[in-house]
Amino acid sequence: MKKKLLLAVLLCFAVLAAPCAQADTPDVDVALKVDYFHFTDSQIKTLNADDGVYIGVEAYKRLFCPNLYLGLAAGWAGTSGSVSGVVSGFGFEPAFLSANSSIDYVPIEFNLKYVIPISPCFNFAFGGGPSINYFSISSDTVTNAGSVHLSDSDWVWGGQFFAELNYNISNWVVGIDLKYQLTEDLHLFGVDTQAGADNFRAGGRVGFKF
Numbered sequence: 001m002k003k004k005l006l007l008a009v010l011l012c013f014a015v016l017a018a019p020c021a022q023a024d025t026p027d028v029d030v031a032l033k034v035d036y037f038h039f040t041d042s043q044i045k046t047l048n049a050d051d052g053v054y055i056g057v058e059a060y061k062r063l064f065c066p067n068l069y070l071g072l073a074a075g076w077a078g079t080s081g082s083v084s085g086v087v088s089g090f091g092f093e094p095a096f097l098s099a100n101s102s103i104d105y106v107p108i109e110f111n112l113k114y115v116i117p118i119s120p121c122f123n124f125a126f127g128g129g130p131s132i133n134y135f136s137i138s139s140d141t142v143t144n145a146g147s148v149h150l151s152d153s154d155w156v157w158g159g160q161f162f163a164e165l166n167y168n169i170s171n172w173v174v175g176i177d178l179k180y181q182l183t184e185d186l187h188l189f190g191v192d193t194q195a196g197a198d199n200f201r202a203g204g205r206v207g208f209k210f
Contacts, residue, residue: 029060029069031173031207037077039103043195044079047139049101052079054201060113069113069127077105077199101139105197107181108132109160121168128161133183135197150189156197158183164205173207 037054044050056075063070084098113127136153158181166175179201186193 027062027210029071029173029207029209031058031175031205032056033058033073033075033177033203033205035177035179035201035203037079037105038200039079039105040198040200041195043193044103044197046083047099047101048081048083049079049103049137050081052077052103054203056107058109058111058205058207060111067115067117069115071111071113073107073109073111075107077103077107077201079103079105099139099141101137103138104134104136105199106134107158107160108134111160111162123166123168124163125166126161126163128159131158131160131181131183132156133158133181133197135183135186137188152188154186154188156184156186158197166205168209171209173205173209175205175207176203177205178202 033054033056035054035056037052039045039050041050054075054077056073058071058073060069060071062068080100080102082098082100109129109131111127111129113125115123115125117123133156134153135156136151138149138151140149141147160179160181162177162179164175164177166173181197181199181201183197185196
């Protein structure tokens with residue numbers, strides 16, 4: 001199922017290259033983003049470390065038609081949480097524990113974006129593309145077998161869809177955006193976890209266009 005969804009992202013990336021409409025749009029769009037960040041996989045939710053903040057930058061360059069842009073986006077998301085009780089996840093057998101976990105996540109995305117002018121001040125944009133993503137988890141746990149510090153990381157391929165609404169003020173742009181990203185399953189602590197770093201983001205962007 002997940003591979004089919006990732007394929008759908010790539011197809012969206014290809015389809016976006018087809019349409020072309022005329023509008024007064026900038027050549028380059030560079031923005032800083034701050035988003036609410038949420039991992040959607042149930043195994044991460046078990047650790048109570050699924051919510052955090054994403055901070056990133058993105059830059060888009062107009063292609064062969066005025067409304068179509070190719071861009072690179074990268075950033076960092078951090079989540080953390082504490083849990084106690086009988087917990088299972090990431091391939092481990094259920095055990096009684098208390099755990100303080102933190103996750104660092106770094107998505108590097110290549111996106112196509114199509115911009116639809118609504119008025120001289122507002123535009124709507126949507127897009128998608130592939131990504132390569134770094135996932136790192138660190139956890140201090142106490143189990144019935146003693147205390148232990150666990151940490152591991154993995155790189156996974158992914159893909160994302162997004163939409164945004166922007167307000168233009170001279171050469172500046174302020175906007176809001178939504179994004180959903182899918183990834184491959186993570187391989188952590190020597191285990192194929194059957195858990196991905198799928199995530200949802202919602203927040204704002206402030207940028208400059210020229």
